[in-house]
Amino acid sequence: MKIALDAMGGDYAPQAAIRGAKEALESYPGVRLIIVGKTDVLDPLLAENGLKGHERVELVHAEETVLMSDTSTVAIKSKKDSSITVAATLVKEGRAGAVVSAGHTGAAVAATTVKMRLLDGVDRPAIAAIMPSEKGPFVLIDAGANIDSKPINLIQFAVMGDVYAQTALGMKNPRVGLLSIGEEDIKGNGLTKEVFKKLSEMPINFIGNVEGKVIFQRYADVVVCDGFVGNVLLKSSESLAKATMHWIKEAFSRNTYRIAGALLAKEAFKELKEIGDYEGYGGAPLLGVDGVCIIGHGSSSPKAFKNAIRVADESVKVKLNSRICEKLVESGALPGSFKPNQG
Amino acid sequence: MKIALDAMGGDYAPQAAIRGAKEALESYPGVRLIIVGKTDVLDPLLAENGLKGHERVELVHAEETVLMSDTSTVAIKSKKDSSITVAATLVKEGRAGAVVSAGHTGAAVAATTVKMRLLDGVDRPAIAAIMPSEKGPFVLIDAGANIDSKPINLIQFAVMGDVYAQTALGMKNPRVGLLSIGEEDIKGNGLTKEVFKKLSEMPINFIGNVEGKVIFQRYADVVVCDGFVGNVLLKSSESLAKATMHWIKEAFSRNTYRIAGALLAKEAFKELKEIGDYEGYGGAPLLGVDGVCIIGHGSSSPKAFKNAIRVADESVKVKLNSRICEKLVESGALPGSFKPNQG
Numbered sequence: 001m002k003i004a005l006d007a008m009g010g011d012y013a014p015q016a017a018i019r020g021a022k023e024a025l026e027s028y029p030g031v032r033l034i035i036v037g038k039t040d041v042l043d044p045l046l047a048e049n050g051l052k053g054h055e056r057v058e059l060v061h062a063e064e065t066v067l068m069s070d071t072s073t074v075a076i077k078s079k080k081d082s083s084i085t086v087a088a089t090l091v092k093e094g095r096a097g098a099v100v101s102a103g104h105t106g107a108a109v110a111a112t113t114v115k116m117r118l119l120d121g122v123d124r125p126a127i128a129a130i131m132p133s134e135k136g137p138f139v140l141i142d143a144g145a146n147i148d149s150k151p152i153n154l155i156q157f158a159v160m161g162d163v164y165a166q167t168a169l170g171m172k173n174p175r176v177g178l179l180s181i182g183e184e185d186i187k188g189n190g191l192t193k194e195v196f197k198k199l200s201e202m203p204i205n206f207i208g209n210v211e212g213k214v215i216f217q218r219y220a221d222v223v224v225c226d227g228f229v230g231n232v233l234l235k236s237s238e239s240l241a242k243a244t245m246h247w248i249k250e251a252f253s254r255n256t257y258r259i260a261g262a263l264l265a266k267e268a269f270k271e272l273k274e275i276g277d278y279e280g281y282g283g284a285p286l287l288g289v290d291g292v293c294i295i296g297h298g299s300s301s302p303k304a305f306k307n308a309i310r311v312a313d314e315s316v317k318v319k320l321n322s323r324i325c326e327k328l329v330e331s332g333a334l335p336g337s338f339k340p341n342q343g
Numbered sequence: 344m345k346i347a348l349d350a351m352g353g354d355y356a357p358q359a360a361i362r363g364a365k366e367a368l369e370s371y372p373g374v375r376l377i378i379v380g381k382t383d384v385l386d387p388l389l390a391e392n393g394l395k396g397h398e399r400v401e402l403v404h405a406e407e408t409v410l411m412s413d414t415s416t417v418a419i420k421s422k423k424d425s426s427i428t429v430a431a432t433l434v435k436e437g438r439a440g441a442v443v444s445a446g447h448t449g450a451a452v453a454a455t456t457v458k459m460r461l462l463d464g465v466d467r468p469a470i471a472a473i474m475p476s477e478k479g480p481f482v483l484i485d486a487g488a489n490i491d492s493k494p495i496n497l498i499q500f501a502v503m504g505d506v507y508a509q510t511a512l513g514m515k516n517p518r519v520g521l522l523s524i525g526e527e528d529i530k531g532n533g534l535t536k537e538v539f540k541k542l543s544e545m546p547i548n549f550i551g552n553v554e555g556k557v558i559f560q561r562y563a564d565v566v567v568c569d570g571f572v573g574n575v576l577l578k579s580s581e582s583l584a585k586a587t588m589h590w591i592k593e594a595f596s597r598n599t600y601r602i603a604g605a606l607l608a609k610e611a612f613k614e615l616k617e618i619g620d621y622e623g624y625g626g627a628p629l630l631g632v633d634g635v636c637i638i639g640h641g642s643s644s645p646k647a648f649k650n651a652i653r654v655a656d657e658s659v660k661v662k663l664n665s666r667i668c669e670k671l672v673e674s675g676a677l678p679g680s681f682k683p684n685q686g
Contacts, residue, residue, distance in 0.1 A: 071529050132586075181490065182411075184411075212578030212579035216579070228524055228531075229571070231524040232575070234555065235555030235556035237580075238555075239557060239559040240558075240583055240584070242477075243559035244584075244587055246477045247477070251615050257607050257610075260604075261606070264607065265604030268591075268604070271594045272587075
């Protein structure tokens with residue numbers, strides 16, 4: 001099965017995408033790629049990287065590129081021949097099994113939703129990001145696919161996150177928490193209060209509200225929230241990690257003792273840097289679409305692209321989607337079975 | 344002017360509150376306190392700490408205590424004689440100039456709103472938290488007083504945050520940003536899109552949307568958001584800082600070289616710990632109420648209480664409220680002057 005790579009998406013595209021493709025082809029002998037984008041731009045880059053005429057590489061032309069300043073709607077409606085739409089169409093037509101993009105998240109969500117369609121019963125897809133904690137990784141869902149989510153969306157995110165934690169992180173019976181601003185069921189906003197009761201009745205290990213203050217101590221293995229809050233949480237954590245490395249650098253260069261100490265312990269700094277390294281995770285799956293879509297970090301480096309391709313390849317193999325469909329039915333988390341305010 | 348201290352609020356109250364009161368009285372000779380709570384509990388604690396009969400201490404009885412599991416509404420309606428309500432009433436009656444509480448945030452917001460009332464034209468109050476960044480402190484408003492805010496609320500938070508950054512942090516012309524999930528005006532949720540245009544037209548230094556990914560690099564000096572998102576951001580940052588100290592400890596104790604390095608640079612660790620130290624900030628003001636209300640951290644230690652009392656004392660002196668009222672009028676940020684969707 002081939003992977004369609006949106007070569008035009010991301011802050012350092014197309015260079016980083018092509019170099020990442022090269023690294024992936026070298027590291028994973030089973031991977032086959034369809035590289036999507038402007039051929040006149042990509043052709044020389046492929047040649048430069050020794051990928052021109054590569055037996056596991058195909059190049060498909062897309063005339064347009066979605067800009068970060070485009071709205072998702074404009075991106076889909078007026079740029080019908082954009083790299084992300086063409087890549088999603090390849091999956092729709094069965095020519096590829098997965099799409100990887102580090103471009104405009106909203107456009108990737110819209111293009112895959114329109115072209116690949118959603119899984120039976122799924123109302124909206126969600127990004128499942130893997131985050132580090134004191135006790136190992138946890139899943140944050142939704143990390144930014146949706147804004148202004150409805151209760152049925154958060155309920156389905158909980159189910160998809162539960163299945164993903166079991167499949168991707170090998171967790172048995174993951175603890176699912178609802179991100180809120182107080183532990184009790186009566187604390188939260190209109191959305192979380194409505195969702196709380198329904199989650200309590202579902203066949204998942206729902207542990208109630210989880211507050212920001214314990215999130216990185218992994219009080220919950222799956223943290224469910226609206227994509228606006230999830231995106232702020234994901235991105236601000238990266239920002240704080242970056243600031244922390246800055247503070248560490250400053251603190252350890254203040255005088256000779258500290259500089260000497262830093263030299264002795266230099267491997268410790270490397271270790272710290274790797275904890276928050278999004279490049280290693282590669283990308284986050286957009287769960288709920290009928291197919292595999294991996295959303296890369298906007299600042300994806302070649303290494304990040306390489307790992308996003310690996311994640312896409314693995315995701316195709318694990319059959320996550322059929323398990324999501326089964327669990328949605330089992331949980332009574334289909335739109336028809338949930339009436340707001342009636343439990 | 345006296346400060347009313349809610350001695351029953353906070354995870355370590357009343358012990359931490361009373362010990363903090365003692366430290367504040369010792370450090371700030373101008374401070375006078377009214378300690379509010381159950382007298383049979385507080386009397387022996389005051390005696391223990393040498394505060395019984397102290398010339399700058401008064402004890403006022405409050406029969407009830409708001410529990411963290413109470414809703415804000417229940418707390419106010421059925422516990423009319425709670426320590427936070429009694430403390431707010433002391434300000435209303437002019438017997439105190441400020442109230443300090445580390446208890447139930449929602450109850451403190453409700454009690455001060457009902458008893459002290461809001462400033463003319465203010466629709467809802469907001470918590471202004473001071474956060475660290477690579478380039479020094481910034482203001483996060485609202486850090487958790489409100490959920491499900493309306494556009495007029497965020498617009499007023501921007502004005503109050505602007506005035507607070509000038510007054511408390513000495514910033515001239517602070518850059519005010521709207522927390523969102525994309526830089527462009529068309530990115531965000533229903534709430535932020537509506538607020539964006541109005542902020543652009545106001546006499547503040549509005550720099551547009553600010554994304555989570557640059558928040559701790561201090562792209563904006565004042566970050567405006569709904570209290571649900573703000574609370575998640577504030578608390579999850581604390582959680583991440585805690586996890587980071589855990590990771591640092593682990594990384595630096597892995598082998599003899601690293602342990603030796605850590606010993607040489609031990610002052611650097613102290614410095615790092617102080618950056619995220621909420622105890623030093625003491626508390627965050629609840630802006631928009633007619634009087635001074637300082638909200639302490641739920642886990643307030645004696646040191647945090649001491650500093651919250653200091654912040655309350657300073658806040659009374661700077662006449663922040665009259666400047667907020669002026670700026671709200673000047674900005675056209677009064678409820679009557681803002682019609683949703685009409686600019």
